Amino acid sequence: MTQLGATITSEGIRFAAWSSSARRLWVSIFDEQGNRELDRLELASEGNGVHSLFVSGLAAGARYGLRADGDYAPERGLWFDPDKLLTDPYAVEIDRAYAYHWRLAARRNEGADTASLMPKTVTRALPTAPPTLPPLFRPGGLIYELNVRAFTKLHPDVPQEKRGTIAALAHPAIIEHLQRLGVSAVELMPITASIDERHLPPLGLSNAWGYNPVTFMALDPRLAPGGLTELQGTVAALRRAGIGTILDLVFNHTGESDRLGPTLSLRGLDNNAYYRHRPDGGLVNDTGTGNTIACDHPAMREMVLDTLRHFVRQAGVDGFRFDLAPVLGRVDGAFDPEAPLLQAITHDPVLYDRVLIAEPWDIGANGYQLGNFRPPFLEWNDRYRDDVRRFWRGDAGMVGALATRLAGSSDVFNRAGEPASRGVNFIAAHDGMTLADIVAYERKHNAANGEQDRDGHNENLSWNNGVEGETDDAAIVTARFEDQRALLATLFASHGTIMLTAGDEFGRTQKGNNNAYAQDNPTTWLDWTGRDQALERYAWALGALRRAVPALSDTRFLTGEPIEASGVPDVAWLTETGELLDATDWNDTSRHRLVMLFGGEDNRLAVLINGDRRQCVFTLPAREGFRWHPAIETRATDLARPLPGRSVNFMIESRAGDGGARKGSR
Template sequence: MIFKRKGLRPGEPYPLGATWDGSGTQFALYSENAEAVELCLVDDEGNEQRLPVRHRTSFVWHVYVPEIGPGQRYGYRVHGPWAPERGFRFNPNVRLLDPYAKALASRVQWNANSFAHRIDEPDGDLKMSENEALGAPLGVVIDPSFDWTGDRPPRVPFHRSVIYEAHVRGLTMLHPEIPEELRGTYLGIAHPAMIGYLRYLGITAIELLPVHAFVHEKFLLDRGLRNYWGYHTIGFFAPDVGYRAGNEVTAEVRQFKEMVKALHAAGIEVILDVVYNHTAEGNHMGPTLSLRGIDNPTYYRLVPGNERFYFDYTGTGNTLNVRHPQSLQLIMDSLRYWVLEMHVDGFRFDLASALARGLHDVDQLSSFFTIVHQDPVLSQTKLIAEPWDVGPGGYQVGNFPVRWAEWNGRYRDTLRDFWRGSGGTASDLGFRITGSSDLYENNGRKPYTSINFVTAHDGFTLADLVSYNEKHNEANGEGNCDGADDNRSWNCGAEGPTDDPAILQLRARQMRNIMASLLFSQGTPMILHGDERGRTQEGNNNGYCQDSPLTWQPWTWDEPSRALMEFTRKCLRIRHEHPGLRRSTFFKGRPIRGGKTYDIQWYRPDGELMTDEDWCNHCTQCLGVFLSGEGLDDVDESGDRLIDDDFVLLLNASPCDLGFVLPFADDSRPWQLLVDTHDDAATETRKGGEETALTSRSLKLFLRARRGA
């Protein structure tokens, strides 16, 4: 189709991107330093027509094209200076992706023409390529309409939430009840078999690894691998086309919405892992696909005085320039789009410290935090930070503002150390399993601010954590040099697979210990998909490039996997039923509301209260914590005082069997065993002052019914 230039209209500078109104499409692109912009319309055969974008308002280039509608492929050519030493990398030979594109026609096509510079010469990034570069994917105009009738955000309070970190492909690729054509897709997640499993387990929120359109790096494709995780974003508004069922262009947008609606109908929230700290364009030698060719110094943080180079706080070659208002607008517009148009419930921000850097340091009063805090839409969603980056001073666990939850890396490290038998962890453990008040209480946050996790996509799975002392990443093709070396793991006596029944039994118990500790800790628990079944990656702690059964969740059952899943479900059921195990306020360490019993007390195995010496003793590996059901100091949704049963949680990470004296010999109410990681079928009733047998490396949870129950 040929579009007559005389039919073009000026359009409007807002909204950015491609917006169809039923009669035509408005296109708007921000570029502060461009000298000219051409809109490229591409038909199904690849023929391109260039239309000049002549109107510019506040650095936004805009045009309205009549009779253009959904399915139309498009890109931009942006003219301006080629001066990399000053940060300018304009090259009209390169067709660029609209950063506001709502759908992509394809993935990046890797070849020499994916670059705006010469790649075959020393310092070639300083020299503009004259080749026609069509490697960037095209954007596609979408029809945003969707029937959201009946959709309601679950709005599960944080203190009631249980997060399940999952991958769209990894979770569904091997599921036998999901039709083959839906496996690995958004519709696979939406399938009743998948949603039914999540509900059966007790999950309230699924946290999906990145679904924004991303790039498979060329070096991975050359090895026969792929970017599995997706932390290499190229489009902040477009659902990745790789998770689409079928070949219908833009169907991924509708299918994503169908997934969200189905999950919401089951009461499950959708949290997206988002990557706004960098893009897939890499460092100064990387490809020019979108932002670099549109307005490099606006969108990226460049080295002052030598703007050829990029600041890299992310380990990927570049960092988005959140100090610039337009970069902030790009991020905020994207976030609001995913909430208002795609109906997601929250976000986990990858390397969030990079978003808070002012000149160089992480600034808790940064523009990014300020603008999110005051936004009436985003401030009401779940905001979760990965509170670190790779730059100086980037580790910021405990330092994010009010309204932000954080992946608590200190919780992960402490729980791993404690259960592998490392000494000197008792005092830190006390903070971690009670909500990390040392990190979150003083700035007005709550226990649920702590996203408690022991495993995540990045690192060992739970099964591998108790089966390997060393990483085994040979399959990644990097000589086993990639991935973390500090895993804080223990293989229980043999590296990797073994037939030794004693080792297998110990590993199973250790998995139960860690899972129970996680689910009975104050804070918001996050489970890595498959950990509840003992999923292994064969010791690979960096599965970023393994899109294969190595990282996919198996759905075949054997006795150990089913037993662990049912154990996890049991622990989650107990957690959901008892507000005392998921408090929304921190402990006070004193009697509450005029009562006589402290809201929390810590005990030694002999039944005596722990002393300062016990907390500091390097050999303290067994302890108990009493949680008073009358000491919640909180009310329910109706305003009535919350009262729960009492609990005693006993943890023994030592290699010795011990007797543990249960507290409150002067109270006639018995202690009833709920959980025993040594013997999940065990039953036991004890009086206060009596001793219970606590097997080496095991955990017990006892309940004492509230008064009058």
């Protein structure tokens, strides 16, 4: 397909857009402030749906929008209206943020021209591309999910003018924090320009997460006032610190929403091609947002690929996380792991080596596809999330499930004989309760979202230690602290890739709100001054241990079979008395204790898990000439002392007199 968007040359600018059903397309040129329309020039058809025009004398910095005309018949999926100014789908920069207004959704001839309400696309020569380097991130590392605005909005060390922006992530204080945790890559929640859902402005709320894009390449000017150069510089700074960058992108829907939504870009250019429709002409809603992108359409498929290539070439990102990823693999409505778009991404010469992470579910028919994507896709593992929460909540009969999750979830990811886990293990993410809220709120508290607590998941597999929400009771506060430590320790002890959401390492809370997408305020802004520094130090120690013990980040499934050459099993599952668990132990629904013993000729690591509320003395198998040491000094204990209830401890075995035994300690 010919190059779309605005192409700047020394003689002028070429504009090109695609529409298979528009009869006429125009480019509207605006003044330097983007307020006054200076000219409206018609594009000529080149065939195959491409319309283009070269405007001589126009230079970089020009502001423009598109307009399209054709049949207007919403019942047939046709929304052409030349009074709607449209953002170029290939825009890489816009001059202001989107703001919802009812006139953007007005029917043809029922509303005035929308140019005054719309951002203008800015023609900009792309910055010099960085050298294309292999991704830093490798499966088995620690992914740190963060909301760019919320992460640094209240950080006292970041200059005020940079707080809440992409540039703030390059600040030395931020990089130091990431390094102390052992972060392998940051995963940035959406940073492309988005629009608020229409019900939010009347409630005085705004979308804080960004999962409601209009187009796919243009960065949100509130997050990246320095544009693509700002992203490029931050990615480079993180890379110099040994930290990769993964972008969370939304290719499943846009902010144009349902039939009552605004006309902003794709809807006004070719609604029937860009979105999926039911046989009766209505929009398919496999996303819960009102529309669903037609990723099996060649024009949309190429746009997705162009977007991914753009961020790799121009910003040097390590890879991508795909929101509601089954949409990308739906062909004629049905999910196909060999879908053309998924195949094209993994075989593209620019993208083939990038990190690819699928959120493997949507709400359409057969939308739950955990384990069904093909390598090299990693997948968010909600089975891990749920089983770990159930175990620590105290549900009966969860020891076997916990062991399976710790060992890499072979029941999910070994279906085709794969040797390694493709799961991304997590306990909490942006969507749902925070780690601290899991142990403090048994039910959601979403009244602030203005939907009478109807939004968000009802079942959170959470608990409150006896009192819902905040409390001054010292015993309950201590219990919640220990529960958070246990959850963090379980995550860092898990085989394969792990993900931690920003702030969970120091007790961030959303006061029980498990769907805080509309809370662009202190509910989601990280409280750096009030963070739990004791919990943070423990997380640092866990990160150091994980880096010091390669077995923890190995993605190969733990099988209990001997490791090649050594003859030592890769893992042994023991009771608290040091005996191998037998069938009776595994089937004992009252069992809440487990030891995971990693094999090794010289050093062994034991993870002691006491999910019972009672303390217990653990016994580990001894070898002549070796002794067991605490692996983390902040949780130091010897085997003669009982392990407190609802806690995890790490012990390293090394040769007696080996001063380097405690490699993971601080």
